[in-house]
Amino acid sequence: MWDYLIAMSVIPLLLLGWLLVQSLARRFAKAHPEFGPPPQEGGGCGGNCLCGSGGSCKREQTKTNK
Numbered sequence: 289m290w291d292y293l294i295a296m297s298v299i300p301l302l303l304l305g306w307l308l309v310q311s312l313a314r315r316f317a318k319a320h321p322e323f324g325p326p327p328q329e330g331g332g333c334g335g336n337c338l339c340g341s342g343g344s345c346k347r348e349q350t351k352t353n354k
Contacts, residue, residue, distance in 0.1 A: 313326045
């Protein structure tokens with residue numbers, strides 16, 4: 289029973305903690321634009337492609353074509 293209660297409280301706390309970290313990173317990036325935009329999750333090549341699902345990355349193609 290205690291394991292269930294602990295799991296039910298820890299999982300939402302971890303989620304809220306991760307949301308807090310993302311919010312702090314966005315605030316820091318907004319306050320310090322000289323460091324560039326923060327990297328986004330799952331956007332391996334800028335979020336414009338389907339690299340993870342077997343697609344081709346437009347950004348990488350334009351770099352190799354130049």
